[in-house]
Amino acid sequence: MIIVMSHTASESEIAAVVDRVHEIGLKTELSKGEERTLVGVIGANAYAYREAFSHLRGIHEIIPITKPFKLASREFRPTNTVVDVGGVRIGDDEVVIMAGPCSVEGEEMLLETARHVARQGARVLRGGAFKPRTSPYSFQGLGESALKMMAAARDETGLKVVTEVVSPSDVELVAGYADILQLGTRNMQNYALLQEAGRSGKPVLLKRGMSSTVEEWLLAAEYVLSQGNRDVILCERGIRTYETATRFTLDLNVVPLVRELSHLPVIVDPSQATGKWSLVRPMSLAAVAAGAHGLIIEVHPTPNQALSDGAQSLDFANFDKLMADVRRLLGAMEKQLA
Ligand code: PEP
Ligand code: MN
Numbered sequence: 001m002i003i004v005m006s007h008t009a010s011e012s013e014i015a016a017v018v019d020r021v022h023e024i025g026l027k028t029e030l031s032k033g034e035e036r037t038l039v040g041v042i043g044a045n046a047y048a049y050r051e052a053f054s055h056l057r058g059i060h061e062i063i064p065i066t067k068p069f070k071l072a073s074r075e076f077r078p079t080n081t082v083v084d085v086g087g088v089r090i091g092d093d094e095v096v097i098m099a100g101p102c103s104v105e106g107e108e109m110l111l112e113t114a115r116h117v118a119r120q121g122a123r124v125l126r127g128g129a130f131k132p133r134t135s136p137y138s139f140q141g142l143g144e145s146a147l148k149m150m151a152a153a154r155d156e157t158g159l160k161v162v163t164e165v166v167s168p169s170d171v172e173l174v175a176g177y178a179d180i181l182q183l184g185t186r187n188m189q190n191y192a193l194l195q196e197a198g199r200s201g202k203p204v205l206l207k208r209g210m211s212s213t214v215e216e217w218l219l220a221a222e223y224v225l226s227q228g229n230r231d232v233i234l235c236e237r238g239i240r241t242y243e244t245a246t247r248f249t250l251d252l253n254v255v256p257l258v259r260e261l262s263h264l265p266v267i268v269d270p271s272q273a274t275g276k277w278s279l280v281r282p283m284s285l286a287a288v289a290a291g292a293h294g295l296i297i298e299v300h301p302t303p304n305q306a307l308s309d310g311a312q313s314l315d316f317a318n319f320d321k322l323m324a325d326v327r328r329l330l331g332a333m334e335k336q337l338a
Contacts, residue, residue: 001041001046001047001050001063001064001065002038002041002062002063002064002065002075003017003021003038003039003053003059003062004036004038004059004060004061005017005036005037005038005039005059006036006058006059006060007035007036007060008058009036009057009059009060010058013056013057013058014030014039014058016058017039017053017058017059018030018039020053020056021039021041024049024052025043026041026042026043026049027041027042027043027226028040028041028042029042029071029076031077031078033078033079036060038076038077040070040071042070042071042226047062047064050062063075067218067261068215068219069215069218069219069262070222071222071226072218072221072222072232072263073218074260074262076263078263079263080092080263080265081230081232081263081265082265083203083231083233083265085124085179085180085203086160086179088123088124088338089338090233090265090267090293090338091233091264091265091293092293092338093336094335094336094337094338095288095293095294095295095326095335095337095338096123096124096267096294096295096337096338097117097121097123097124097294097295097297097326097337098122098123098124098125098126098162098267098294098295098296099113099117099120099122099126099296099298099299100114100117100125100298101127101128101298101299101300101306101313102127102131102271102298102306102308102312103127103128103131103139103141103146103306103307103308103309104129104142104146104150104163105142105306106142107149107152109300109301110127110146110149110150110153111149111156112301113125113127113299113300114157114159115157116299116301116316117159117319118157118158118159120319120320120323121323121327121337122323123159123160123338124160124179124180124296125153125157125159125160125161125162126162126163126182126296126297127146127153127161128146128163128164128308129141129142129143129146129150129163129174130143130163130164130170130174131164131166131308132164132166132184132186132187138308139307139308146163147163147173147174147176147177147178148177150163150177150178151177154179160179160180161178161179161180162178162179162181162182162296163177163178163182164181164182164184165178165181165182165193165197166187166193167193168190168192168193168195168196171193171196171197171200172200175201175202178202179202179203180203180204180205180233181197181200181202181203181205182204182205182207183197183204183207184207185209185210185237185272186209186210188206188207188208188209188212188216188220189212189216189220191223194206194220194223195223195227197224198225198226198229199227200229201229202229203229203231203232203233204224204229204231204232204233205233205235205267206220206224206233206234207235207237207269208234208236208237208239208251208254210237210238210239210240210248212239214254214257217234217258218234218258218261218262221262232264233264233265233266233293233294234258234262234264234265234267235266235267235268235269235296236250236251236252236254236266236267236273236287237268237269237272237273238250238251238269238272239251246274246279247274247275247276247312248273248274248275249273250268250270250273250274250283250287252283252286252287252290255268255292256290256291259291265293265294266292266293267292267293267294267295268284268287268294268296269295269297270283270284270287270295270297271296271297271298271309271312271313271314272298272309274312275311275312276311276312277303277311277313277314277315277318280297280298280312280314281322281325284297284322284325284326285325285326285329288326288329288330289329289333295326297314297319297322298313298314299313299315299319300314301315301316303315
């Protein structure tokens with residue numbers, strides 16, 4: 001439930017409410033708005049305790065959160081969350097471009113890609129060090145040495161680094177190098193991993209499970225948020241449908257929908273979603289038009305030699321075209337790149 005404090009409530013009245021919640025054995029999350037403070041009361045059946053607050057001062061009203069996800073809900077936090085990654089603001093009015101190879105294959109290709117996408121206006125470098133491959137015989141990533149290459153590329157280019165972590169026991173290692181932890185579609189319901197990432201102190205980019213509903217996705221975000229980590233970025237990356245002409249079906253409905261249901265930023269990955277490089281630029285534009293806060297794009301110096309996802313990776317020239325078109329579209333929308 002949410003305890004809505006009156007706009008004249010004093011700090012000590014807010015503190016008394018928070019103390020009372022803790023006495024009952026429930027958790028609090030404060031949301032300080034310009035007008036008033038909201039005290040989120042988190043725990044099973046919290047609304048049943050509403051009478052326990054009747055003697056306290058400064059309370060305007062107590063309302064149940066009707067959605068199963070609480071901390072992720074727009075009811076709990078009416079204003080947009082902006083995830084600030086060392087000055088790169090995700091969730092604000094400006095659109096953030098993340099780009100780089102599917103997998104880090106070596107130092108040279110990574111640096112070459114990083115330099116190129118940075119020059120074109122990307123702010124975040126993507127690149128897998130630990131790859132969750134459908135087949136155990138496919139390239140699994142270079143592991144920690146790839147993380148070191150990502151960190152070196154950050155030092156040279158100023159790009160922030162996003163990379164996937166696939167196991168709870170690797171969270172600390174990956175968090176030592178990355179600016180954002182990516183949780184992949186195949187792990188969206190790996191609750192031990194979600195909780196460990198929630199405790200890492202790093203922003204989390206949470207891909208939607210390929211067979212997950214929006215509610216399941218937001219409940220997965222709730223696992224991270226409930227560890228005290230407020231920096232969750234949602235990422236739509238395509239879902240499984242009966243269609244086989246594309247790798248997945250990019251569900252752009254969720255961009256405006258999730259923005260209604262949640263305060264969290266939502267970005268789109270048209271590379272995994274389409275599986276086909278020629279569809280990446282048009283679907284990037286559609287995602288931005290739908291209100292995505294950012295894009296994450298696979299770029300490779302020589303896509304036909306890529307060790308993973310070459311068919312959906314853009315070469316440099318096509319990435320440049322994408323960036324030029326995104327800029328033009330944003331101009332028409334009176335928006336900008338971050
Ligand atoms: C990726 O970004 O390369 C990736 C494996 O993503 P997803 O988890 O969306 O398949
Ligand atoms: Mn990929």
